[in-house]
Amino acid sequence: MNQLIAPAGTGTLDVTSEIGKLRTVMLHRPGREVENLTPELLHKLLFDDIPYLPVIQEEHDQFAETLKDQGVEVLYLEKLVEEALHFGQVKEQFIDQILQESKSNINGASDSLKEFLLDIPGGQLVSKIMAGVRTSEIDEGRKRHLYEFMTDQYPFYLDPMPNLYFTRDPAAVIGNGLTINRMHEGARRRESLFMEYIMKYHPRFSQADIPVWLNRDYDFSVEGGDELVLSEDTLAIGVSARTSARGIERLALNLFQKQDRIKKIVAIEIPKSRAFMHLDTVFTMVDYDKFTIHPAIQGPNGDMNIYILEKHPDDPKRVSISSRTNLIKTLKEVLNLESVTLIPCGGGDAIVAAREQWNDGSNTLAIAPGTVVTYNRNYVSNRIMREHGIEVIEIASSELSRGRGGPRCMSMPLVRDRI
């Protein structure tokens, strides 16, 4: 195995805001999993079109370079998982678990598949699992069951995982710990297993005693696109198509029990629709007192359903819940700010806002207070942000945007400077 990309012993996680200078981030460069999309599978695998692999990779490399140029350390998911399996000597255990969790596709062929995967040389196993395994890839000689010889069945034993380049969702760093998420959609459920292995077995993290605030074995879903770290003591979490109220309450209980820095969780309900799948598709923090917003998530007078969860004074099994209806007022209250500016996606024009939100116009990745990375195609939203004094660094987005996620979705911050 080549030298570790992520040296041992540097594995502290530290994210106490959405905007502190970004120091270390985890990305996933889209790979062959994207080429295993077919029109029939698009809906199930949560895509709207099939990206052209060489171009999506080029755009992704440009994204990574942009971050590196700003001094950000970029780690790659695939490499971290390979290293975790190698140094933890857990390749077979990992294969067993992937097969176990892919059961509905495998349909009894797991012995042949396990042999097939064990034969793949180190360094290629992880990308193979990510790309998916076609039924036609298993040698005739390895097939044992009648249905394994049939050709007209579902094409995959292991489904491809084309959403992996949205590293934001399967896990999220909060303070010095993280959530390793139970994903809402079956198409993404296995993704968080990778992070579990990285944290347990990668030499950079395994000795660091990193708290896991919520694990993927909890029955109710939470996804990273809904988890926003507003400040050292306050989180915002979307109650969305992907993140359940129960998941949020469990996370709150665990946090209040295991640490005492984070004191408030602001649960923000958003419409449960495909376009607004996570809170970060309609709301991101771009500066100390500025946020992007898609106006369609607010009622006529700016009203919304917002709940603040706090530690219950005398019952550790409950949280105290109080409600709010106005986003600006709530943000001012929890962040102790005199004023808060919401920058509307598409400048608030109904058509432009809808069009640009669809291509993640509100989904910014802050790399420092007042500096964000965005997609170039959302030129109206980008202009409006600049008019509000934000430095906007644009990246190419023709193919990346086809997966319905933007720069925030495509990045998992591991370390940010405190602000």
Ligand SMILES: NC(=[NH2+])NCCC[C@H](N)C(=O)O
């Ligand atoms: N944090 C985000 N907004 N992630 C976007 C994920 C998009 C992905 N196709 C999905 O449906 O899951």
